[in-house]
Amino acid sequence: MPLVIGSQRYGWVRRSDVESLCRWPDVFEISSLAVRIHPRHDTCEARTAALAPVVETLAAEGRITGWRNERYAIRQRLYDAPLAWIERAASRFFGTRTFAVHVNGFVPARFVGEAPKMWIARRSVLKATDPGCLDNAAAGGIGNGIGVGDTLVKECWEEAGIPAHLANEARPGRTLHILAEIPEGVQSEQIFVYDLALPRGFVPVNQDGEASAHWLCSAGDVRDVIARGKMTVDASLASLDFLLREGAIRVKDCPGIEALFKPAEE
Structure with a gap:
């Protein structure tokens, strides 16, 4: 399913992984069509802070593996301003570029x-x-x-x-x-x-x-x-x-x- 920030897709989440995100309704708005970062998180800093405990929990549960202790930006093009920062290992879970x-x-x-x-x-x-x-x-x-x-x-x-x-x-x-x-x-x-x-x-x-x-x-x-x-x-x-x-x-x-x-x- 598309991972959406604002009105644009910035990643893909497997349908089998979507259910694991439902416990964070303050971070994600989930419908049958997309997983959307909650619009209340409207800056790079806010999105980064909201996603950090999600990623840490998923890693502790073994859903995110190969922790690198390295930050990767969420963006569509290499030199675009980042929409958020996440642990590198989480980029595959969220399908970010x-x-x-x-x-x-x-x-x-x-x-x-x-x-x-x-x-x-x-x-x-x-x-x-x-x-x-x-x-x-x-x-x-x-x-x-x-x-x-x-x-x-x-x-x-x-x-x-x-x-x-x-x-x-x-x-x-x-x-x-x-x-x-x-x-x-x-x-x-x-x-x-x-x-x-x-x-x-x-x-x-x-x-x-x-x-x-x-x-x-x-x-x-x-x-x-x-x-x-x-x-x-x-x-x-x-x-x-x-x-x-x-x-x-x-x-x-x-x-x-x-x-x-x-x-x-x-």
């Missing part, structure tokens, strides 16, 4: 007609989401007060040991828009995809414990792990975007993928 950067680290092909190779990471088994799954060379959510470029540089260093002077050479791919029901709730995310050519002698080394290993893979190997569901959905789509633009796969091999590069339906 999040933003992330994914970096396709690759080694350019040696010969004409040859596909580039891609660096693939394995996520730590301790990660709150998708533990142990395969991922892009570097990726991460865009946090409070950090822009796309700074997030890219930060994640490149933390996840793969890529220095800033190399990370700044990344070139933009396309922007993905994901709206999907997941175990934690609803993922509504805009992903900024970047491609980064890495020197042949460079080997990624994780710095923050969030990746356990990196491998240099052929385009065929990347296609295979995606087809077998071994890679996160986000990283799979970012990798497919790169492989499509490089001509390593064809659009007809990925039916429906072009729709993901358009804004999700409001």
